[in-house]
Amino acid sequence: MKKFLFPTDFSANAEHVLNYGYSLAKQVKANIIICNAIIEPAEIPQAGMISWPVEESEMLLLDSRHELKLLKQQLEEKEQTVSFNPSISCVSEAGAVVDVVNHLNQYHETDLVIIGTHASSGLSTLLLGNHSRQMIDEVNKLLLLVPPAAIIKPVKKIAFATDFKDLVKDMECIHQLITFARPLNAEILITNVFNKDKHAPEWFMNELANKADYPHIYYRVVKAIHPVSGLDWLCGHGDIDMLAMVHRSHKFIEVLFGGSQTQNMAGHIAIPLLVFPANT
Numbered sequence: 001m002k003k004f005l006f007p008t009d010f011s012a013n014a015e016h017v018l019n020y021g022y023s024l025a026k027q028v029k030a031n032i033i034i035c036n037a038i039i040e041p042a043e044i045p046q047a048g049m050i051s052w053p054v055e056e057s058e059m060l061l062l063d064s065r066h067e068l069k070l071l072k073q074q075l076e077e078k079e080q081t082v083s084f085n086p087s088i089s090c091v092s093e094a095g096a097v098v099d100v101v102n103h104l105n106q107y108h109e110t111d112l113v114i115i116g117t118h119a120s121s122g123l124s125t126l127l128l129g130n131h132s133r134q135m136i137d138e139v140n141k142l143l144l145l146v147p148p149a150a151i152i153k154p155v156k157k158i159a160f161a162t163d164f165k166d167l168v169k170d171m172e173c174i175h176q177l178i179t180f181a182r183p184l185n186a187e188i189l190i191t192n193v194f195n196k197d198k199h200a201p202e203w204f205m206n207e208l209a210n211k212a213d214y215p216h217i218y219y220r221v222v223k224a225i226h227p228v229s230g231l232d233w234l235c236g237h238g239d240i241d242m243l244a245m246v247h248r249s250h251k252f253i254e255v256l257f258g259g260s261q262t263q264n265m266a267g268h269i270a271i272p273l274l275v276f277p278a279n280t
Helices: 012-028 054-076 097-108 132-138 167-184 202-211 227-237 250-257 261-268
Strands: 003-007 031-038 088-094 112-116 142-146 157-161 187-192 217-221 242-246 273-276
Touching: 003 012, 003 097, 012 031, 012 054, 012 112, 012 142, 012 167, 031 054, 031 097, 054 088, 088 097, 097 132, 157 167, 157 227, 167 187, 167 202, 167 242, 167 273, 202 217, 227 242
Parallel strands: 003 031, 003 112, 031 088, 112 142, 157 187, 157 242, 187 217, 242 273
Antiparallel strands: 142 273
């Protein structure tokens, strides 16, 4: 993990996300890119009927750069450590949020995108608004969703929730999670809350133990009538600092959470949610 990308709209919630991510970046020794996507007239309803002066776009760009500079200064004024202090760069681009994020991910070769959730509406995120589900579907990077209630503290335990329906994909994501967890020295709790009758195959756990080269991996089954209630219990009583899941497809999300309940899940848990893209 070398670079974190933070889309921001300069709101108080976005500032909390940035502070959380800055603390995480220091722990894993990653640098930071803060970006702001300037909404183009084409994205505004009936924008074709409105005259949009070039001067207005230039003013928005200047304002964006000014606000990004202030955010950078605020982070650089935080207490510095001897071991590692992230370098911070800022980017303003015009365009749809997802397009801007994907472009920056590719150009800067980022490893993790960090956005915020809103307590009252789940995945309505910082600048993202209704783009939240599109971010999960189309951003081809690890995505960390940080709720307003997330406490800024060292990450010591991460739960990887899975249904064991795609063992090859699970193995790939767990190895990627180990790369994330290793500099944190965090425990990884592989958890089945989706199908209490389907346990991790013995060969899967043996191969993980033999090839992962990471001693802090454990396995647990959480019995629940519905996956969401099991995840709720895990987040509230499992003493974990982060929940990790694989986003397989629209169908997977709809089956798992019943459509809009995905937003509710991310909105009401008080810990960050790490989402692995389907094609990672």
